[in-house]
Amino acid sequence: MRHLVPVFLCLALAACGGDFSNDDLEFLNALPQRQDLAATVPGQDKEAGGSPRIAGKTALAVGRLGFPSGIIVDTDETGRRFNEVVDSMLASLETIRSAPPTEREPDRRVWGPYPDRRERRFEARFVMTREGERFDYQLQYRRGGEGEDAWWSFITGSFQANGGIRKGSGSLILELRRAREKGFILGLDLLEREEIHYQTRTLPTRVELVFVSMQPLLLPSKYIYRQGEGGVAEMTFELQGTDFVAGGLPEDVALTTRWSPDGRGSGSLRILKGDIQGAQYTECWDNRGRVTFISRSWDFLNPTEGVRSSCPDMTALDR
Template sequence: MRNCWLLLLGCLAAACGGNFSNDDLEFLNALPTREDLASELPGSSGTVLEGGLRRRTDALAVAVGEPSELYRDTREASDTFNNGMDGLLTLLEEIRKLPPTTREPELRVWGPWPAPEHPGHEVRFAMKREPERFIYLLQYRTRGAGEEGWWSALEGSFQPDGGLRKGTGAVRLLVKETKAHGFDVGGLANLDLLEIVYQTRALPITVRMRFVPAAPRTASEILYAYRELPGGLGEMGFLLEDTDILPGTRKEDLAIISRWTKDQGGVGIISVTGGDVPMGFTATQVECWDASFRVTYLKRSWETAEVGSASACPDVSALEQP
């Protein structure tokens, strides 16, 4: 899908500029921004910790000051989360730079323009204002087809709740439908749907992302959740159900919740249930890291040994409320 986004952006960049009305801005403010949705985990996406690729099996072998594997897992989850919406957010950033080509009292349309990546097709971005919400669509059609020929590759909605960009919204990348029309979706080819649901009306800002596989018998649905508070406090949750984690014949459910501060490190909890984990038992691991992303504390529920001191973990209690 990113390939599709990038080629569409080239089309948008070639469009003519102009002025925006106040009503145009009301429509544009219904679109999510990178600031609203992106995970802001400290450390760049290129952060590499020496030794971080070694999967630990013995808590006693871990020492304070070693690279934190749980931070690395959180970094990978954060990058996957951000990459999942990067093309979408880049597209919306470009839309905001362009005045609509069609204005009606409750409608704005950008396009249609030729779709250079799909010869013989046209593309448009349309937004409709309803009494309680805005809805928007990224659509394609075969050139020369009528209004009924448009089909949607993306659909979104936003319900304002007072204040600039405050409210609840959802965006769905309709990967299955896009593939059915013969379009290249790039790295999303193994998916049928990518869904993003968010709320910005109250703190903490929350974002949930759902990856729905095209082949559910061989791949599991993946869920991500992100929360953010002012001052650099953040939380990333990750759920992977029915996956083979432990030795044995049955599959487990894996959940990771990581909370972090702006400059004092973070705390992560891994939970594994079901499958080859004994019935009624949850295997958990708590790991804390410092501002350099190195272990300060580690404890596993199935071992009596601890590494470091729990007092070295940063205070993330503000994120412990539901």
């Protein structure tokens, strides 16, 4: 994944003045925050009991009992990249929370317009509307001096409230291709959009990160993160061209990893393409990342190793 340069509204905070009304806060609560969307990461410097987790990279491959899990290392790295992209997309919204809106209507709020801090040729404004329990918002730009019809949306989002503060379902879309066509950003030529879709109303919560590209991507185009009761979590994504098993062909795999707050976890991998297409592999690890159980669907002589009961209880994610 590429880490996007954050986009900020240059709000002249000293000039804004005023306070937030209760109704303003209802609008702001419709905007996602990092704690709503960020993934917990299974690899920590220290697990709950204080024992250091095994460090260093391990290639994704068939595991060995008692050795570091390659699946957990890959999930650690993917979770951190997932959070980097989420952070970069949410950075565009953070300044909005710092100042009251400049325009108020019963079901509409506007911040701006203000000169953009990074691209002084452009003006920016943030517009939110409300219809019942649904909120829609847009971060818009136009070149300085242009008219009302010149506004275009770089970020669009929506939120359907249901069940309490910041509880519900929503989406956030970054229109990269449009921004390039308008001369606002350079680079990221292969990506048309980045999208986040989420629901926080019930457990397990769900966050889906999607990359829409004009050409096939080397990295996965979709990641799904879920978190259930008790802090258990799950990440699902696909990897292409891995050397998972010995043979003449690289493997494309679909990987689902689950982990608990104490560091234990399990990974289930299905081979989509390669030497043993259709095969499935499962492994579990302890709170130091060492493999404790292995299951291989293609191995008829020795399909399992280790103790299956060492795998943590993840049924909270199946509700």
